[in-house]
Amino acid sequence: MSREAAKGRRSRRPEWATVEWWRRPAGPVYLASLVLSLGKGAWFTCWALFFLHSVGLSTAEFAFGITAAGVVGMIVGGPLGYLADRVGARETLVVLGTVQGLAILSYTWAHEFWAAVAVTCVMIAADRATPGIRIALLSGLTTGEERIKSISTNRAMTQGGIVVGALAGAYVLSLDNAAGYLGLIVMYGGTTVGCSVLLLRVPRVASLSDRKVRRRVMVLRDRPFLLITLFNGFLALSWGMLDSGVPLWITHHTHAPLWVMGVLMGANAVVIVLFQNRVSRAAEAVPGAARLGLWSGVLLAASCGIFAATYRGSGAWVFVLLALGAAVHVVGELFFVSSGFGLSVNLTPNDAHGEYQGMFATGQATALTFAPGIMTVLLVDWGVAGWFALAAVYLVGGIGTLGAARWAMRKPQEPAAETPIVPASAGEGQRGTV
Structure with a gap:
């Protein structure tokens, strides 16, 4: 084998398989x-x-x-x-x-x-x-x-x-x-x-203290971002839907064996590992991330309709519908996660990633906290009607994400209210307030 061919074979290796990548x-x-x-x-x-x-x-x-x-x-x-x-x-x-x-x-x-x-x-x-x-x-x-x-x-x-x-x-x-x-x-x-x-071992990222700067909290005054956080929380119920909602549904309203849930969750994880990076490329700019948020809501709502069709189902047909619902769901999840990455990062001022990501994570944490109870009420107590109620939540989340993102793009970026910290030797009375 020639030196050029050997070099070509090495170049086809995935990045993560190289020492330099790590x-x-x-x-x-x-x-x-x-x-x-x-x-x-x-x-x-x-x-x-x-x-x-x-x-x-x-x-x-x-x-x-x-x-x-x-x-x-x-x-x-x-x-x-x-x-x-x-x-x-x-x-x-x-x-x-x-x-x-x-x-x-x-x-x-x-x-x-x-x-x-x-x-x-x-x-x-x-x-x-x-x-x-x-x-x-x-x-x-x-x-x-x-x-x-x-x-x-x-x-x-x-x-x-x-x-x-x-x-x-x-x-x-x-x-x-x-x-x-x-x-x-x-x-x-x-x-x-x-x-x-x-x-x-990670290089230090300069903090506000390193730069001798104080500023007030910014994210609480960023209303478009807060709306995006809210609607992303609606879409984040998709995590609880697969973890607790679908197993409860299978147990109470279908005749499918519960072990099928392990297959669906395993397939979900494999798809995410293989395709999360590729889908996220469409979210590198705010408009693309906003569109992914809309389509996420549509796909997650569609998956609810497919799962509802398994009501009292049994045999091979219920397996097909569960697999189809899970496939549509995982594409919606990929879109939702990628949309969240693109919007939360691109709409954040460069010196405020911590507080903006902290607030954004609050919407998802809220969904994770209340999802088991919500899924129990909707999918166990309400039955098929619960799936359509959940689908409506996802549609609101998707449409709301697109609208809030467009508002954020129209809104002029507000500069951070920064105040230099004057060293104590220069006089405590000159130090700016937070």
Whole structure:
């Protein structure tokens, strides 16, 4: 083989298969996300049975605990995002990861109800705040088209890790004993702390403190962005729809075996890993991201209609409809996630990625918190009518995303209200107010 041919074969290798790709500034972020998602996939596959069988909580106590933790996660996203802008996204991620890891390790002794609730609130709060701040860090490390590509790559890494981790979690579930749960806790908590240390290899992104600048919170005055956050939260119910809604529907309103849900979720994850990067290319500019948001709502609504058609279904036909509904759903999910990346990043001032991503993540955290209850009421209690109500929510989310994005494009960008911090030696009386 000639030298040129050998060089051509090497060039066809995927980027992630090269050492140079992992050595880039964002490389440690990808690696940390991959490792953390392995533990996350394993943990959230079996944490319910851990609390019910190992800790000894009742189902009502477990439901109260995860709901309280979800509410805390909703509240802290914005403030922690602003803190990331103030002190640095990398530093905030390191601290959050360490706190989350220690909280996970605390499950080894927190076996009383209120202790378990407190630990879960800390763990979930850090878990919900971390993705937005990680996007802020990647946004600071990259520019232009590379920015959306790096964020979507991180999403694909995370999804792939969750799938593999879920398989490990299934093994722990098969054991269903204290030793298995203890090993998982130690593994997940230890790797979470270790990945936080790994992030110290990431180049530091200049913070407001580094630049000697103080400014007020900006995102709360950005009404188009707040509307986009709201409508993106409507679309984010698609995550809860697949995780809890479809399994509940299959159990209560079809004659299909529940194991088919594992096949649908596995296929969903594979499609996301393979195509998230490609779809995100259409969201590199605000108009394209806005259109993806609209089509996401349309496709998710269409998937609701297909799932509704499985009512009391059985045999091969119900399998076909479930597979078709899941296929339309995953395309809608790809569009929704890519739209969120493009809009939240491109509509954010360069020095405010932390607070904007923190606020944007609040909409998704709200959806994740209330999705199980919403899906139970709509799909178990309302039946077929619930699917059409959910479809209407998705259509509102898609149309609203397009309208709010167009408003944001027409609205002139408001400059940040920045005030230089005067060194103390120059006189405390001259320091600007926040």
